Amino acid sequence: MAEGDSYEVLEPKPENIERAADCLQEGRLVVAPSDANMGLAVDPHDIDAIDRVYKVKQRDRSKPLTLMFHDPSDWTEYGSVPDADVMNGFVEAFWPGPLNIVVNRQDVFPDELVGGMETISLACYENPTWRAFVEHAEPIAMTSANISGEADGQLVDRGMAEEHVGEAVEYIIDGGPHETTQSTTIIDLSDTSDPSVLRQGDISVSQLNDVRDCF
Template sequence: MTDADPEPDARPDGASDPDVSAAAGTIREGGLVVYPTETVYGLGANAMDPDAVVRVFEVKGRPRDRPLSVAFADVDAALSATDASERAERFLRAFLPGPVTVVVEQGPELPDVLTGGRERVGVRVPDHPVARALAREAGPITATSANRSGEGSARRVADLDPDFRARVDAVLDAGETPGGESTVVDPERGVIHRAGLRADAVREWLASEP
């Protein structure tokens, strides 16, 4: 192998396949993993495991009545775990992967603690290969910023609060992320809960699609 050749199993975004596989194993065992997205670093746990989800709330210091979103590897995986309407499915396929959180009807397999007892859940398919690879290997994972609630989000692993980092089980470092925040939208009800990245395109879709 020459100096110019990539390392075996290396990803161009900085995290190797063995790293992702190890992190997925950590999540399957109930652990917490910091992972990169197309916005900021997120905190991932097994979204199907109520105990792991509770730990996310505790590590973030997040009130239980503030729901967590869920990241999937692709739209089909998101649809299989939710009861999205036909209109919501069209929206999902139009905007994901991408920096948009789509609120849809919760599926029966997602625990109530994830949604704060609500019947709807925020769905993400991050436009980042490491995040999607992690969700593909670990199953649906929580999608929330890797920080204490009320504090700034991290675009680099070096930006993580040391106390916060000490309470997670693994970190996938893929370099600096682009920043920003996702637009949160309920396409079935035509409501934008938070205007972030791609908000103008979301508004145009809501106005033009039946």
């Protein structure tokens, strides 16, 4: 375990991951690895903690956080789409993995989490440290662990996370190097009759269309 000015860096051991998960559920913030950027994690039910995320990131409050969970099939607890077969096709093909899917939100989280929007971004990643963490703390909300607009197109690594948000977090879980080359792909399935790609990452439009030719 290493120490920063106001945080501790934890090796991804089971006891440390459980400790960080407990901390998150007490309303504090944790940095953890994901399938792309190091992420700033928060309890999605805790309005005060969500407020701290927006403040430390200097993030526009109209930009929602992403909701994350361990089991791909759990998406129905948090969102809905007009045609579930479309959603399930992408879930089965790419989750766990670096794909965020925007769906219509279920009314189970505060408006502050999603900027008052009627949709919510869902993710289920494959990074083993992330999976161990979210299994203890799920669901969690997450955003990249950097000041908004200052990543300059690069993935947020531990060094950037420490520099940008270290003073605001309790723990940083060291998850090792990224396996992806860019931020996650994001698709919008809130209207399955007119789906769209909001951002292309390592999962390409061609790969998406191999599952369902709709982009």
